[in-house]
Amino acid sequence: MARPVLVTSAAGGRQGKTGRHLSEMLLARKIPVRAFVHRIDDRSERLRALGAEIVEGDFLDIRSVQRAVQGTSAIYFAYPVQDGLLDATTAMALAAREAGITRLVNLVMLQSSPDAPTPRMRQNYLSEQVFEWANLGAVHIRATVFYENLASLVRQSLPAQGAVRLPWGSQSTVLPLVAGEDVARVAAGLMTAPSLIAGTTYPLIGTTISLKEIIATFARVLGRSVTYEDISDEEWKRQALARGFNQHAVEHLSSLWRAIRGAAIDPSxxxxxxxxxxxxxxxxxxxxxxxxxxxxQGEWLAKSA
Known part of the structure; x- marks a missing residue:
């Protein structure tokens, strides 16, 4: 029997659910999947029903990471936007090196460099370097903001208030976006490619779209009036923390919003x-x-009722 691919964050979380999409795509191709999940729940049981091997563990527990990696053929590494990325990277790199892994697909953010505008992006750069030093045949998907992330933010106000309330400046602000599903399809392609060039980066942008176009799209699809209300960074931080966002994510996103506002992105x-x-x-x-x-839209309309 072929050795399974280890897919981390496989149950799907607050971001683009790329691990879940990838697991389903690989299983549909009859490629065995070992799904690394934080806890056993309905989401992991649905993956089990599709044929995945479920392994419960913690990114920050080296023993559980070693058990998850042992006997696999390749790894998809997608760490959530929370504290602990570099510890998790080191644990995974050690376990993968011990297990003889020679293909690892690492999900990071579009801008990954020592001078990137958010603390998480700078940590992503260091994470890339750790995987490179471990000589695992790592390649890096650098994805921009997920559609799913934007939707999660907008759902806090649009269904009930008919307004998008975010600190994004004027409606001329342009955002680079991508579907989590598209990112997972690229990951699936990399996992199944005959060979890869270690150290290659794949910047992924699905569209560059203005805030004005985003608002118009919601209005057109939902058949209702939609407005935009620009709020301060501090107000957004307070609301995000109250809704359960962790401090790491709030600091990353606040820095990202400032960077996007100041970038004056030209779609061309x-x-x-x-x-x-x-x-x-x-x-x-x-x-x-x-x-x-x-x-x-069914979910949006249900919440708007």
Whole structure:
């Protein structure tokens, strides 16, 4: 029997649920999956029903990481936006090196460098370096803001108030976005490719879209008036913490919003071009933002009622 692929964050969480999408995609291709989950629940049981091997563990517990990695053929590493990334990276790199892993797909953020604008992005850069030093054949997916993240933020006010309340400046602000599903399709393509060039990075942008276009898309799909209310960073931080966001995520996102406001992104800038890799490696054109909103409009309308 073929050795399974280890997929971390496989149950799906607050971000783009790439681990869950990837698990389902690999299983559909008859590729065995070992799903690394934080706890056994309905989400992990649904994966088990699809044929995944479920392993409960903790990124920060080296013994559970070693047990999860042993006997696998490749690793998808996607650590949630919370404290502990570098500890988790080190544990995974050690376990993978011990197990002889030669293919690891590492999910990080679009800008990953020592001078990136958020603390999480700077940690992502260090995480990349650890995997490189471990000589695991690592490649790095650098994904921009997920549609799913934007939707999670907007759902806090749009259904009940008909307004998007975020600290994004004017409606001319442009955001680079991507569907979590598209990121997972690229990861699946990399996992199943005949060979990879270690150290390669894959910047993934599915669309660059203005806040004005985002508002218009919600209004068009939902068939209701939608407005935008610009709020301060401090107000957004208070609301996010009250809704259960962890401090690490709040600091990352607050820094990201400031960076996006100040960047004055030009959609024609090649740095923000739609990634060819989404179709070339993932096998389909990137999902549009409108398609994403339409797919979930039943949930939006139910909450708006």
């Amino acid at each position: 800038d090649p740095h923000y071009a739609v990634a060819d890799a989404i179709e070339a490696i993932g096998g389909a054109p990137p999902k549009t933002f409108e398609s994403f909103v339409r797919e979930s």
